[in-house]
Amino acid sequence: MMRVLLEVKPRKKPLLPIEAECITPASFLEERDLTVWKGNRELMLSNVFNVSVTGEVDSVDGVEVVLRGETSRIKRVGEYMEGGRIIIEDDIGMHCGNFMSGGRIEVHGNAAAWLGREMRGGEIICHGDAGDYCASGYRGEKRGMRGGRVEVCGNAGDFAGEHLSGGSLIIHGDAGDFPGVEMRGGEIMIFGDCTRACGNMTGGRCHVFGTVHEMLPTFRNMGEVVHEDTGQVLTAFRGDVANRGKGNLFVGNYQYME
Amino acid sequence: MKFDDVLCPFCGCLCDDITVTAEGGRVTGVDNTCLLGTSKFLGDNRLKNPIMRTDDGWKDVTYDEAIASTLDALLEADRPLLYGWSGTHGEAQCIGVHMAELLGAVIDNTSSVCHGPSILAIQEVGHPGCTLGQVKNRADVIIYWGCNPTEAHPRHMSRYTTYADGYFLDNAFRDRTVIVVDVRRTETAELADVFVEIKPGGDYAVLSALRAMVRGRDEMIPDSIAGVSKEQLRHIVEICKNAKFCAVFFGVGLTMTRGKYKNVRNAIELVDELSRHTKATITPMRGHFNVYGSNEVNTWMSGYPYAIDFCRGIAFYNPGETTAVDILARKECDAALIVASDPAAHLPSKCIRHLANIPVVQIDPYPNMTTAFCNLQIPVAVSGIDAEGTAYRMDGVPIRLRKVLETEYPTDTMLLGRIYEAMMEVRGR
Incomplete structure (x- = not known):
């Protein structure tokens, strides 16, 4: 089981939406740079979230991504998701789970x-x-x-x-x-x-x-x-x-x- | 000096038979205009030069200083909003789209608070439309649904419908049947042959019932729907089915009430259904004189008619998410450029409160309600009076705006062109 914790960092303009379609369980299976968009600026995922990853797996079904903090302006989480699990501890922004074909998203807010x-x-x-x-x-x-x-x-x-x-x-x-x-x-x-x-x-x-x-x-x-x-x-x-x-x-x- | 066949740059009718007298650098008289057009041509109190808000009040600045300040506000923003565009000509709107793409901005026009839902409906089911000339010469049944042309488009009935002579109508005034559907007895309703008073929010249900009745399924319709009796609906169906040419016009009474684009979709599908029996068309009653043009320009340049988000370098469109009202209400933009419209007069107070808290540059010839909180206002020539260009009538026909005054003000095209060029220079393009 791999657990990915994404904790939102404090933001200077917290009301601007963040487009984060890269947040899917499959994205964390391989090591690569993930980026999100804040308005017209492309940022590294780590500029917006504190990212901590524990455990290793071979299959997307063993990946659990947890979003913590003020996530109500984070959009497109879980877009095209094919497996694994996303848990959002608070509110989530627009287009959560766009086109998803597998896995599970749980929104607590x-x-x-x-x-x-x-x-x-x-x-x-x-x-x-x-x-x-x-x-x-x-x-x-x-x-x-x-x-x-x-x-x-x-x-x-x-x-x-x-x-x-x-x-x-x-x-x-x-x-x-x-x-x-x-x-x-x-x-x-x-x-x-x-x-x-x-x-x-x-x-x-x-x-x-x-x-x-x-x-x-x-x-x-x-x-x-x-x-x-x-x-x-x-x-x-x-x-x-x-x-x-x-x-x-x-x-x-x-x-x-x- | 007298100018004949001038276009009126007020509403979507774009009346093209105006006579304007101009003397001493100002319009001194107009003929053939309605009251709204007259007040536009004779408008006074233009700003003399750009003004910038400071801690001590307004300060006069030069155009160069105003352009530099506009660049600062827009280039620094993470999510700028470019809003308005419906009161200017197509050439300026083109530059607006280029500017939005360069900035990674959201560009939206006033149709997001008027006939945007009509476009959403058209994207779902198409648009059985026609030109106003077709209506004038052929239509023997006119339906005005949720609109009040007597007050909002005062010459619509005399130029194109009720009082207009038609080539294929022997006695146009007597041969046309006018049906008005509205939530209250308006001035237009007083001129109708049939007035249908509908309960607010009941349009969708009545349109659905009419569709079913046109298809001969009236046995299942209840005796009364949204305050309209089944008997009256049956009467309307008979009038429409027996028409030679039925032209439906609709306004914000349909687009901006509950259900919005679903109301319009239902109206379009009613027209489709009627087209199995006779010729039927539907046309939105567009407000600003070139709001249709703004949709056209945006569509040919980006693929979408309004509410276009270029933040990621490509066009994304999703009314409800990328429309100005929604962005402002959610406080999702951090700078705004307002061109040829007055959002403070039309948008909800929640949106205006956010606009008052971010840098706002307004390009408009006159002081208006938006002046009350913008940081910078830059006056320009008035399209159709001292600037020429292209505008689209409510039926989608492009017409050239004429210029009747010489002016020292830059046109929207000139000013926006200068701003855009300066932006490209800063961005190294």
Whole structure:
């Protein structure tokens, strides 16, 4: 097992974002210079973090990277990650887990927007809240998260699972506006409330165990069903008819905007 | 001296039939303009020279000193923001993009607080648009959704829609049906044949319902959606399906309310659906006279229309992350150059507070609200009055701005060109 501890150093301009896509378990398997970007300046990783590495391994699966300190402005951590483990002890900046295809990221604080963007596989657990566009796609991208699993223990922002086409997104708290908008596959579970779920969806399944406020009028009511795992009675809808969609939306309660 | 067929450099209509009288180095009269255009042409109180903030108040400086100070602020910054650009001509916007690339800066224009979401929607589903000339001569059904041209684009209805004679319409005023959708009965709504009063935030649901109804799925639509009765929606669908040419115009009532680009996407997809029955088009009601040009210039130079981050030497675009509002609200930039816009008048107070705490250079002919906190303001010629250049109308048609005054002020192109050349020299390029 190799353990990499990255402890953020005090910064003169702590609010400027740092782009650190080099922080993946695989990067520490071989000895090479790693750089990050602070605005338009390229810096050595060691200029931003105190780096300590203990242990040796041959495979990425044995690497654990721990981020400690003020990490809420560190972006793109775990981008294209294929294996191993990243533990973030506090909040994390945007685009954490972009395109990851394997391994596990655990965020003990909150995650900023685009958590698990276009993720292909692996697992992300966020113990706090997630920002907007959790498990979604990039601008203009027709496919968001394609595989893997994202679990948010708190609330998620707007557009969670936008363009979702595979994998599963689980939100234990509330989701914001338009969860599952344009989704075409995969599964979303929301245990709290949300507004305007699954607009324009064409496929996939979304369960909202709380209330969908401002329920969209273009979902066909298919009657009530009992959810297998929770035993809760949910109303099943099919749509979005406006988009010739054949997605499945199951909701605990719903209210139209009349 | 009289100048005919002058372009009005105020809103996205870019009216090109203005007559301007100029005497003694100033505009003394204008014909054919609306009130907004008149006030722009007759604008007074220009700054006479660059001014720099000091501990003792404003100090007059020369253009050379102002350029040197601008270089200091921008070259030292780790993440400079170049914002505005919609109130100047395309040639100056080109230099702005080159400058952003050289500096490793973020460049954004005012569309990030107006029709940026329209572009996001267009990137998702395309843009079934047309020129305003097509609308004028062919459209028999006009929909104004979330916009109020009577007050924001005062000549739009007389030049292109309701009151404009059309080549293929015998009696344009009577032959056109005007539908207005808005959250309140505006001046434009008073002129409409059909007014649809919608609850705030209800646009997406109503657009979805209309799409389903155009496809003949109205049996599943509830009796009322966002304050609009199903009966009225059915009436609108019938009008649109029976139109020969249906032109939809939309404003920030659609782009800057909840859902933003999803509202616009839904409107575009409604137009797509209507196009199975008749000819239908959709056009954003652009605000600043050359905001469309800024999107065009940025796109042909960098691949992206606004919110472009050159920090790493290549163009990265992600509205919500690289847009000026978001960068300022998160305090992520450490210097700003404001060109041809007044962010203090439009951006949220949180953004303005950050701008007030970093070095800000403003290039603008007039003192404005941003003057209240900028460190340096450099006056320039006004595009379309004493500077010529290229501007893009709201339908994407480029038109040449004319110059009606001789001036000693440098144009935006000249001033930005000098700053850029000095930057290249410092950077050894």
